[in-house]
Amino acid sequence: MRWLERLLGRGETPDGDVAAKMAAATAAVERGDHPAALALWGPLAHAGIGRAQNNIGACFAEGLGVQRDPALALRWLNLSAEGGDPVGQRNLAALHFKGEGVAQSDAEAMRLYRLAAEQGDAPAQDMLSWMLLEGGNAGDRAEALRWAQAAAEAGIATSMTRLGMMHHDALGVERDADAAAQWWQRGMAAGDPDSEAMLGAATLLGQGVPADATRALALLLAAESKGSPLAAPFIKAARATVSPAETAP
Numbered sequence: 001m002r003w004l005e006r007l008l009g010r011g012e013t014p015d016g017d018v019a020a021k022m023a024a025a026t027a028a029v030e031r032g033d034h035p036a037a038l039a040l041w042g043p044l045a046h047a048g049i050g051r052a053q054n055n056i057g058a059c060f061a062e063g064l065g066v067q068r069d070p071a072l073a074l075r076w077l078n079l080s081a082e083g084g085d086p087v088g089q090r091n092l093a094a095l096h097f098k099g100e101g102v103a104q105s106d107a108e109a110m111r112l113y114r115l116a117a118e119q120g121d122a123p124a125q126d127m128l129s130w131m132l133l134e135g136g137n138a139g140d141r142a143e144a145l146r147w148a149q150a151a152a153e154a155g156i157a158t159s160m161t162r163l164g165m166m167h168h169d170a171l172g173v174e175r176d177a178d179a180a181a182q183w184w185q186r187g188m189a190a191g192d193p194d195s196e197a198m199l200g201a202a203t204l205l206g207q208g209v210p211a212d213a214t215r216a217l218a219l220l221l222a223a224e225s226k227g228s229p230l231a232a233p234f235i236k237a238a239r240a241t242v243s244p245a246e247t248a249p
Contacts, residue, residue: 018049025055034065045076050085053077058091061100070101081112089116090124097127106131117147122154129159133171141172152186160187161195168198168207181208188219197223197231204238213241 021040028036038059044052057076060069074095080088093112096105110131116124125147132144145166151159164183167176181202187195200219202208217238224231 018044022049022051025052034059038065045079048083050080050083050088053080053083054085054088054091057088061091061095070095074101081115084119086116086119086121086124089113089119090121090127093124093127117150120154122151122156125151125154126156126159126162129162133162133166141166145172152183155190157187157190157192157195160184160190161192161198164195164198168202177202177208179208193223193226193228194230196226197228197234200231200238201234204234204241213238217242 021044025037025040028034028040038056041052041055045056053076057073057080059065060076061073062068074092077088077092077095081092089112093109093116094100095102096112097109098104110128113124113128113131117128129144129147129151132140132147145163148159148162148166152163160183164180164187165171166173167183168180169175181199184195184199184202188199196219199209200216200223203210203212203219204216205211217235220231220235220238224235
């Protein structure tokens with residue numbers, strides 16, 4: 001879960017006592033003791049520690065150690081976001097995006113994701129990239145590309161997949177089948193089944209990688225088994241291309 005995160009992050013230098021308490025709270029979460037973590041976060045949150053405020057908001061949002069309460073989640077995440085904590089900004093953005101405890105607003109979600117992204121929060125960069133690309137405005141594609149690249153370099157697999165799509169479909173960048181395949185290879189290695197599906201399709205068609213129907217089918221079936229909806233449209237064609245001898249056990 002990306003709601004609950006450690007205090008130490010981009011540019012943060014808490015004093016030793018705060019860091020020790022946050023570390024103890026993290027240890028409590030890791031052993032499943034959310035009430036103990038909340039007891040540690042509470043005084044820190046009331047003292048204005050943004051990451052502690054975020055984590056309390058996250059617990060109310062998800063019902064971790066407390067009864068789920070969207071209103072209290074919103075209150076704590078607002079405090080965290082207003083204090084400049086990027087994780088609080090990102091999680092508050094998620095509430096606005098989903099309309100949980102607050103009126104749904106893509107515009108407010110995007111504003112908050114951008115604030116977090118500008119502080120180097122990779123999941124926010126990924127989500128901002130997705131929202132900009134889904135908006136369909138050609139003027140947003142260059143920014144979508146920039147944030148996807150930042151998130152991908154930080155290890156976010158879904159941004160690697162998106163970069164592959166953008167290079168394949170010439171969205172904000174010239175069409176480049178080789179670059180698309182390279183990004184899908186990276187996304188697959190990072191664990192995104194959608195990248196595996198798209199690499200399978202590219203392998204079937206020989207786009208950016210050598211055509212190999214047998215390997216393509218293996219990639220597509222693996223991606224489908226991991227939940228990617230992108231694999232199914234290509235599996236029938238891959239099966240038809242592979243000879244019965246190649247698919248025999």
